[in-house]
Amino acid sequence: MSKNLTKIATLGPLFKLFIIPTIFLSYFNLGLPQKVLAGLEFQWDNNGHKKLKWYQINGTKRARNKIFLFLKPNDRKTGLVKISIKVPNKFKSSLKEEKISLCKVNIGGFQSRTKCLENTLSDIELNDDKTNIDIYPIKPLPSSKDAYAVVFKINNPQRTGLYQFHSFGQSSGKVPVSYYLGSWTLQIEQP
Secondary structure, X not given: OHHXXXXXXXXXXXXXXXXXXXXXXXXXXXOOOOXXXXXXXXXXOOOOOOXXXXXXXXXXXXXXXXXXXXXXXXXXXXXXXEEXXXXXXXXXXXXXXXXXXXXXXXXXXXXOOOEEEEEOOEEEEEOOOOOEEEEEEOOOEOOOOOOEEEEEEEEOOOOOEEEEEEEEEEEOOOOOOEEEEEEEEEEEEOO
C-alpha cells in the first residue's frame, strides 16, 4: 500500500506540470474561434501573372459582399483610359453594371478601414455572359500616388473556391497601348 502512495506522490509534480496547464488553456480557448487562416494565397498559372491586392467584406458563399480590387500607383505604369477585367466563367453572382464603381480609395490597415474617398465618373460596360467588364473613366486615371479601386457590390456565388480575375489597362497618350496590369485571386469559402 505504501508503494502505491509513493507512486502517486511522484506523479504529483508531473500532474501539475502537464495536466493543469492543459485544462487551464482549454478553458480559455473555448471562447476563441476555431477557424485557422493560413495566410497563404494560391495562384495557378503563375507564369507572368502579377498579384494585385484586394479586399472583401464577407467571403462566405451566397453572402452579400463588397469587393475592392485595388490598383495601386506601382500597378499603373501610365495613365489609364480603359480598364478591362476578365471575370472567371464559374463566378456566378449578382454582378450588374449599377453595382460596379471606380473610386479613389483609402487602403485600410491597422488604424484605418478600407473605404472610397471619392467616386471617379466612368462608363461601365458588362457583356451579356458577365465575363468581361470594361471601365472607361471620364478623365484618364493618372499615374500619381493615389490608389484606385474597382468596387463590386454583389451576392457571392454559391460555389466555393478560388476565382482569378485578370485586368488589362489601356494607356493614355498619342498611341494607346493595352497592357496586362495583374490578377486578383478571390476566395469564397463555406459559412
